Amino acid sequence: MPEAGAIVLTLQLAAMTTIVLLLLGTPFAWWLANTRSRAKPVLEALTAMPLVLPPTVLGFYLLILMSPDSALGAFWVQVTGSALTFSFSGLVVASVFYSLPFMVQPLQNAFEGVGRGPLEAAATLGASPLNAFFTVVAPLSVRGFLTATVLSFAHTIGEFGVVLMVGGNIPGETRVISIAVYEQVETLNYAQAHQLSAGLLVFSFVVLLAVYLANRRIPVRVF
């Protein structure tokens, strides 16, 4: 398959982004679900921004933020020795911002649905807050985790504008499927474009169908 590299890179990017988002998004969503801070609506609005902004706008600002001239970009160069822009690492950072609402919102909803009750009960039974989170809140939020993981993964696979702005089109580094499709069409190579596009189309449908089916069927697990 001529575009195998793009497909592998896309899956790597989506997997990496989803893992980072699970690690960062879970505590953030937990905080949002439980805080009484006045900053909460501000942070919720910021989290939802990627849903409404054109990806080019987000990509443009990320490009400026990550460029070696900026503080963050310069720091990255100092630590790793290479620039964040037009690199795989830069794509992961950008994708984390871009897909943030898809991780945080389902998790926040799930945590709010579980409420304080089970956590309080676990505490009176001797569970520390962290232990109570992993043994009670997380299993009761399993649907939220499933939805958040699948949507973040799928949404990252489908991104185009942000990648184009901060990543460009470097094979093996930043050339993901959506970029490859764009280039094949630009060069009037429709057969290749069809293969990739149809593949993404089927993949997206199957993933979303799986999520909706799972949300309907998965009973909360009984040990």
Add this chain to the structure above:
Amino acid sequence: MLSVDVQLTLGSLTLEVDQNFELSGITALFGPSGSGKTSLLRVLAGLERAQGRIAFGEDVWLDSSANVDVPVHRRGVGYMFQDGRLFGHLSVSGNLRYADRRADRTRDSLSFAEVVSALDLEELLPRRIDGLSGGEKQRVALGRTLLSRPSLLLLDEPLSALDSDRKAEILPYLLKLPGQFGLPTLYVSHSVEEVALLADRTLVLAAGRVRAEGETAQILERLDLQALTGRFEAGAVIHADVRGHDANFHLTELVFDGQTIAMPMVPQLTAGDQVRLRIRARDVSIATQRPKHLSIRNILDGKILELVEEAESAYAELLVQVGEQRIRARLTRSAVADLALEVGQSVYVLVKSVTFDGHAP
């Protein structure tokens, strides 16, 4: 000994409690809704953050002045919630084991099997939580709380979400278990019936403050608390000995300070048993001469101890000494005037019905 001196403001409620609890048997926290009973229980468990000091025996749980605030999971209290709060992702046995695994085993030797059998949970063990009835859920919740091997049991209106049949299903366990496992228990309730039945001591809360504390029988006979202890269900708790059954008329006869009373037969009682009875004030009438030709069978000799006429109402409340114990009566003020009743007068106490509350502690 649990010594509590806490302040907490929650919305419109200001809780200010300075009280030592003796902690033997069951102590009821009683009061109308919004009086702060549940908030006090939550403060004791550490679920609500208060200012002040809480010490359980040698252990200091809260001391704001020394910045001590032991988190919930290290206080070793068992808290049974109104709604049970069982974990829906675990089976009944999973819920019980959750508590069992995390318990501090040094506290006592109570075993998993003992709790399961004391609460008759064997059949429920493999079941899912969402398939349980309300009564079964509370039984599992009580078992789970006991399996956390608490040093203090806090029960937050465990019966309030249940209908009367389900209540009757749980009550025997609540009566028997804290004693059986030797656990000091605080029991939040707004039902006089439950308090009379379960509690050895009662603390009355109103608007966030302690209004009275003492033995349940003494609290329930206090006329000045009746706005809090309720008029309709108000009454006295008395202790009596079982003399025997009258199978013919289906009655159980009791001796009460030398005088005899009868109630509908309770077959599980045997002669010599000590029982606790509740006599509601509205089921008691007063006569100045021993009545004849009357359907009421329970007629006792007594002496009026207190008499309170309620302003702006048709009623008066009496406290009557009968032997060593006291009974409350609720009469109309016009009856009090007609009979010229006054404190110190000897009267006949006519008891229309007696509620059997359980074995005496």
